[in-house]
Amino acid sequence: MTVASFHPPSRMLMGPGPSDIHSRVLQSLGRPIIGHLDPEFILMMDEIKGLLQYAFQTTNQMTLPISAPGSAGMEACFVNLVEPGDTIIVCVNGVFGGRMVENVERCGATAIKVEDEWGSPIDLNKLEDALKANPDAKAVAFVHAETSTGVQSDASAIAQLARDYEALTIMDAVTSLGGTPVLVDEWQIDACYSGTQKCLSCVPGISPITFSDKALEVIRTRNHKVQSWFLDMNLIMGYWSSEGSTRSYHHTAPVNTLYALHESLVMLKEEGLENAWKRHQRNHQALKAGLSALGLELIVDEAHRLPQLNAVKIPEGVDEALVRRRMLSDFGIEIGAGLGALAGKVWRIGLMGQSSSPRHVTLALAALEGVLTDLGVSIKDGDAAGAAQKVLLA
Amino acid sequence: MTVASFHPPSRMLMGPGPSDIHSRVLQSLGRPIIGHLDPEFILMMDEIKGLLQYAFQTTNQMTLPISAPGSAGMEACFVNLVEPGDTIIVCVNGVFGGRMVENVERCGATAIKVEDEWGSPIDLNKLEDALKANPDAKAVAFVHAETSTGVQSDASAIAQLARDYEALTIMDAVTSLGGTPVLVDEWQIDACYSGTQKCLSCVPGISPITFSDKALEVIRTRNHKVQSWFLDMNLIMGYWSSEGSTRSYHHTAPVNTLYALHESLVMLKEEGLENAWKRHQRNHQALKAGLSALGLELIVDEAHRLPQLNAVKIPEGVDEALVRRRMLSDFGIEIGAGLGALAGKVWRIGLMGQSSSPRHVTLALAALEGVLTDLGVSIKDGDAAGAAQKVLLA
Numbered sequence: 142m143t144v145a146s147f148h149p150p151s152r153m154l155m156g157p158g159p160s161d162i163h164s165r166v167l168q169s170l171g172r173p174i175i176g177h178l179d180p181e182f183i184l185m186m187d188e189i190k191g192l193l194q195y196a197f198q199t200t201n202q203m204t205l206p207i208s209a210p211g212s213a214g215m216e217a218c219f220v221n222l223v224e225p226g227d228t229i230i231v232c233v234n235g236v237f238g239g240r241m242v243e244n245v246e247r248c249g250a251t252a253i254k255v256e257d258e259w260g261s262p263i264d265l266n267k268l269e270d271a272l273k274a275n276p277d278a279k280a281v282a283f284v285h286a287e288t289s290t291g292v293q294s295d296a297s298a299i300a301q302l303a304r305d306y307e308a309l310t311i312m313d314a315v316t317s318l319g320g321t322p323v324l325v326d327e328w329q330i331d332a333c334y335s336g337t338q339k340c341l342s343c344v345p346g347i348s349p350i351t352f353s354d355k356a357l358e359v360i361r362t363r364n365h366k367v368q369s370w371f372l373d374m375n376l377i378m379g380y381w382s383s384e385g386s387t388r389s390y391h392h393t394a395p396v397n398t399l400y401a402l403h404e405s406l407v408m409l410k411e412e413g414l415e416n417a418w419k420r421h422q423r424n425h426q427a428l429k430a431g432l433s434a435l436g437l438e439l440i441v442d443e444a445h446r447l448p449q450l451n452a453v454k455i456p457e458g459v460d461e462a463l464v465r466r467r468m469l470s471d472f473g474i475e476i477g478a479g480l481g482a483l484a485g486k487v488w489r490i491g492l493m494g495q496s497s498s499p500r501h502v503t504l505a506l507a508a509l510e511g512v513l514t515d516l517g518v519s520i521k522d523g524d525a526a527g528a529a530q531k532v533l534l535a
Numbered sequence: 536m537t538v539a540s541f542h543p544p545s546r547m548l549m550g551p552g553p554s555d556i557h558s559r560v561l562q563s564l565g566r567p568i569i570g571h572l573d574p575e576f577i578l579m580m581d582e583i584k585g586l587l588q589y590a591f592q593t594t595n596q597m598t599l600p601i602s603a604p605g606s607a608g609m610e611a612c613f614v615n616l617v618e619p620g621d622t623i624i625v626c627v628n629g630v631f632g633g634r635m636v637e638n639v640e641r642c643g644a645t646a647i648k649v650e651d652e653w654g655s656p657i658d659l660n661k662l663e664d665a666l667k668a669n670p671d672a673k674a675v676a677f678v679h680a681e682t683s684t685g686v687q688s689d690a691s692a693i694a695q696l697a698r699d700y701e702a703l704t705i706m707d708a709v710t711s712l713g714g715t716p717v718l719v720d721e722w723q724i725d726a727c728y729s730g731t732q733k734c735l736s737c738v739p740g741i742s743p744i745t746f747s748d749k750a751l752e753v754i755r756t757r758n759h760k761v762q763s764w765f766l767d768m769n770l771i772m773g774y775w776s777s778e779g780s781t782r783s784y785h786h787t788a789p790v791n792t793l794y795a796l797h798e799s800l801v802m803l804k805e806e807g808l809e810n811a812w813k814r815h816q817r818n819h820q821a822l823k824a825g826l827s828a829l830g831l832e833l834i835v836d837e838a839h840r841l842p843q844l845n846a847v848k849i850p851e852g853v854d855e856a857l858v859r860r861r862m863l864s865d866f867g868i869e870i871g872a873g874l875g876a877l878a879g880k881v882w883r884i885g886l887m888g889q890s891s892s893p894r895h896v897t898l899a900l901a902a903l904e905g906v907l908t909d910l911g912v913s914i915k916d917g918d919a920a921g922a923a924q925k926v927l928l929a
Binding site: 143144145146147148149150151152154156158159161162165167168169170171172173174175176177179180181182185188191192208209210211212213216240243244246247248336338344345346366367368369370371390391392393394395396397398400401403404406407410469475480 | 539542543545546550555556569571579586603607609634730739761765784790791794798801804863869
């Protein structure tokens with residue numbers, strides 16, 4: 142077998158992540174490698190910590206990137222904070238809440254599920270009932286922005302409720318970080334993890350994470366060793382702690398991927414969080430106007446809708462997989478399929494990070510209109526791109 | 536805080552990894568990202584599986600890269616094969632054997648340690664005694680090439696012994712893969728993991744792994760769920776399985792890092808494994824000749840010495856950290872410190888992958904001779920680079 146070098150096809154990524162990556166970040170990836178204990182690398186690690194604190198809006202000392210994807214970031218929160226026999230309340234309104242339940246159970250703990258419809262936000266009354274019924278619950282875990290449905294829940298209110306009942310909070314901010322406000326300190330979230338390949342527009346493979354001092358205390362005073370050696374925060378802090386000379390080897394950091402994370406965070410800082418949030422909102426409004434011109438609806442109620450992840454109802458009788466294939470083959474545009482309970486029922490159009498731009502919105506709408514028309518699907522007003530322009534250029 | 540883009544200093548990496556990376560691999564990293572479920576990406580994933588089978592010299596179907604560093608590859612082997620209550624024999628002759636013990640214990644199993652001196656290979660007689668004393672041992676775990684000492688153990692004989700007592704084998708090939716023979720099928724190893732940042736000269740952050748059919752059967756018939764959701768091979772196979780259309784989402788693959796792994800494996804295939812092994816051996820011989828001219832000794836017996844990782848005894852009275860700092864500041868050359876029991880006692884000079892070249896050997900020796908001379912350390916014959924040339928140009 143002879144294998145040639147791989148050259149990726151030209152794509153525009155508008156699915157649930159990864160999103161498109163700026164050339165500055167791609168170029169940073171290809172810079173020569175240096176050692177993971179090199180003094181210059183360690184200075185860069187400190188900058189990454191500071192930049193992540195900005196992104197998470199926190200002063201938490203334990204704020205750093207886990208050397209593995211978002212699902213490992215999720216697991217890091219659970220294996221460090223949960224011990225066998227604990228009770229954890231998990232809000233489930235999509236795929237990722239379900240994954241949290243798996244995590245709790247694999248820690249030998251009991252998961253009390255608070256379930257809501259896919260596409261609806263977490264119901265605070267149901268959560269309060271669960272907290273009342275389980276006074277020993279150690280933590281409330283929830284997904285801030287459900288990538289599987291495009292819904293955002295009220296993190297501030299959930300965290301307040303958890304505090305009222307003396308429970309910690311574990312928050313999934315994989316899709317929200319950099320796209321909509323994630324205010325870790327203001328909301329008093331105890332553990333929060335994210336991904337890099339969504340609104341940060343970096344390569345996938347690392348998971349930014351932050352723990353409050355209260356969470357740290359829980360980790361330090363555990364009765365059992367953390368079941369994962371690789372994700373044991375007691376050990377990881379030995380490498381990421383700020384005292385340079387006492388830094389101890391845990392695992393080899395993903396050097397070049399961290400170059401890319403650094404660059405993407407520098408770009409976020411340059412743009413400013415508020416501006417990034419506004420940009421995601423504006424492009425979402427434009428997309429919505431265009432979809433509306435095509436007669437397409439979003440499944441999530443306006444009040445809880447994520448601007449960066451748009452779950453679009455598939456019109457009756459349309460072969461949704463064929464539409465996605467045609468978008469990819471004819472235009473090189475990737476949009477996402479439904480996941481779990483929404484498989485076959487929605488397309489997921491991502492406007493995340495670099496993929497949240499007037500260029501993406503305009504082209505995706507024009508391409509979608511063309512494909513649907515070619516497949517004989519009846520559309521409402523048409524000129525979806527034009528409808529988007531009215532918002533974008535207003 | 537304003538943060539500027541990070542530009543790494545110019546380095547030549549000759550520590551215990553990461554090693555230098557070829558420009559072909561660095562350039563592949565910076566190619567535009569595509570989706571992790573893109574049909575073209577899936578074709579590339581299949582090529583990676585085939586290329587890893589070549590690197591491991593195996594036909595194992597379950598051969599793939601874990602989306603996290605080598606220590607997660609280690610953990611993947613243990614959490615999938617070990618269940619609470621199991622007994623695992625772990626050979627410990629360096630840092631990484633010790634880490635295996637941690638992994639076994641965190642799975643709720645008992646680790647029976649077979650300990651050897653740091654710098655010595657695993658003693659087969661001691662291992663056989665442990666197997667006799669623990670007839671219910673489920674597996675024997677060992678490190679093929681100890682990165683902390685530079686010693687290589689007899690994997691073929693260890694695996695044969697394990698089979699004689701009906702135990703599985705778990706082998707760490709982090710530092711050996713691509714540098715010295717790793718013959719998974721010929722030796723009948725049941726689970727083997729490696730790293731990418733050593734002799735494969737790829738970026739750190741992923742861990743190639745392979746499981747035999749016998750190991751797969753053990754994983755499929757477990758009594759308990761795998762304690763890590765992220766590392767559960769039952770789930771990972773759903774994404775990496777070869778039937779393209781049934782491929783199911785588990786986590787977002789590290790797309791660009793896999794571009795780099797693909798390119799580094801294509802380069803290994805082009806060179807040929809046997810040629811890569813010979814190259815590592817030749818450059819090691821040259822380094823040895825040069826070190827000898829300086830009066831420096833390797834701590835490992837010639838018969839068990841790894842060509843790619845050279846643990847050099849620190850001469851009496853030399854400030855070893857100062858020497859490393861001078862190598863870095865005056866020449867941009869990184870050599871490694873001792874780890875664990877060998878901290879302060881050895882330098883670790885890596886000749887791995889792209890860092891195993893006549894250029895690296897020559898410059899490192901000349902620089903080391905210069906620094907030692909400048910520090911007033913008495914050296915033996917001198918002209919270390921010249922001594923190396925005699926081997927290299929013979």
